[in-house]
Every structure is written in structure tokens, then in C-alpha cells.
Amino acid sequence: GENVEQHPSTLSVQEGDSAVIKCTYSDSAPNYFPWYKQELGKGPQLIIDIRSNVGEKKDQRIAVTLNKTAKHFSLHITETQPEDSAVYFCAASMDSNYQLIWGAGTKLIIKP
Amino acid sequence: EADIYQTPRYLVIGTGKKITLECSQTMGHDKMYWYQQDPGMELHLIHYSYGVNSTEKGDLSSESTVSRIRTEHFPLTLESARPSHTSQYLCASSEGAHTGELFFGEGSRLTVL
Numbered sequence: 035g036e037n038v039e040q041h042p043s044t045l046s047v048q049e050g051d052s053a054v055i056k057c058t059y060s061d062s063a064p065n066y067f068p069w070y071k072q073e074l075g076k077g078p079q080l081i082i083d084i085r086s087n088v089g090e091k092k093d094q095r096i097a098v099t100l101n102k103t104a105k106h107f108s109l110h111i112t113e114t115q116p117e118d119s120a121v122y123f124c125a126a127s128m129d130s131n132y133q134l135i136w137g138a139g140t141k142l143i144i145k146p
Numbered sequence: 147e148a149d150i151y152q153t154p155r156y157l158v159i160g161t162g163k164k165i166t167l168e169c170s171q172t173m174g175h176d177k178m179y180w181y182q183q184d185p186g187m188e189l190h191l192i193h194y195s196y197g198v199n200s201t202e203k204g205d206l207s208s209e210s211t212v213s214r215i216r217t218e219h220f221p222l223t224l225e226s227a228r229p230s231h232t233s234q235y236l237c238a239s240s241e242g243a244h245t246g247e248l249f250f251g252e253g254s255r256l257t258v259l
Binding site: 066068070075076077078079080083121123127133134136138139141 | 187188189191194236238246247248250251252253
């Protein structure tokens, strides 16, 4: 069935460096790829999303890229700051009802 | 700031008790969801609703039940709690199929002794 694999499960980077989280999907036709950030003790919150007709989208220090040929999409965070420490989830929407298939999450740790 | 609220935030109960986790949203969203999140982080959809009187089971089998009598309210009930039900339960809502964004509550952390 549909599956989204997310790597790495834990990522530790020095403050100011860049962080990249990658997800791959197995279904042939997802059309929506959101990224959510979950801070400790809170629910996930959408930080950026991309649709299948776009290859890249940027919002300040955050960017998402989509490679439909290779069936993967990635989250890029530049100039990381302590407040970027959180768990990040990728997801993909596999049907017209937009039921999301979630990745397993990446715990991002920003070292001071 | 999302207008979706969950109560209680934390609950510790004994085995066999009946519990109801409350979820309310003031955004007028038709779609609502319940996710179960284990300490290992993964999110598992256990119930969803596309509107009043509509409820469906999600990908993860759950002994809980839900109801959707009002648009803004989507409570989850466990008739007889067991230690295996210990988890975090997250409620979410979305405007509709073309928006995609889910708005999550802060979660209800349930511990069954």
C-alpha cells in the first residue's frame, strides 16, 4: 500500500548550520506534500507545503523540494536556530479526499 | 493560533473505567480527525469525520468510538480503558478537501494503570 519513509529519525546540527530531512513515497500519484513541526507538548503545525505541479517552494529559512521522478521530497532549513528544535513530519496526500500518509518523524536537535 | 481545543490535557485512570476525550473547534471546519501518537512519534489516524453524522474508522484499529452530532464537537470515548490504551490522542480539523492544512489541538495524554 501507500507508504512514506522519512530519514533520518534523529538529526543533530550546530546552530547556524543547515538541516535537511528527506521523505520518499511509494504511490505513483500523490499531489500534495505538507511538512509539519511539532514542538514539545503541542500538536503538529503546518510550516510549509508543496503541490505536485511545483518543484520547489521557499518561505524565509525554510524550503521544500520535490523530485517526482525519484519520488522524494525534502525539507531544508538554513541558518538553524534553537527554536527550530522540534519533531518534523512529512506527509503525502494519495487521493482526492486528501487523507494524509505520514512519515515517522524526525527529531531535530539544534546544538548551541 | 488554531481555535481547536482538547480536554483533558492529562488523564490518569484505572483499568475498566469509561473515559471521553473532548475536542472542539470554532473554525466551522467540516472535517475532523483523531490521531493516536505513541512515544515513538508516529501519528496514526484512528477516526475521522467529514461532517455531522459522518464518522469513519482510520488506518489504525482502535477500540474507541466517536460521534459527530455538532459540527464543532468530535468527542472520543473508550468504554473500558486498558493499559494498552495509554497514549497521546491528538484531535485535528480541516476546512475541506482543497485546503489540505490540518489544525491540531494540543493533545490529551492518557495513562491507564
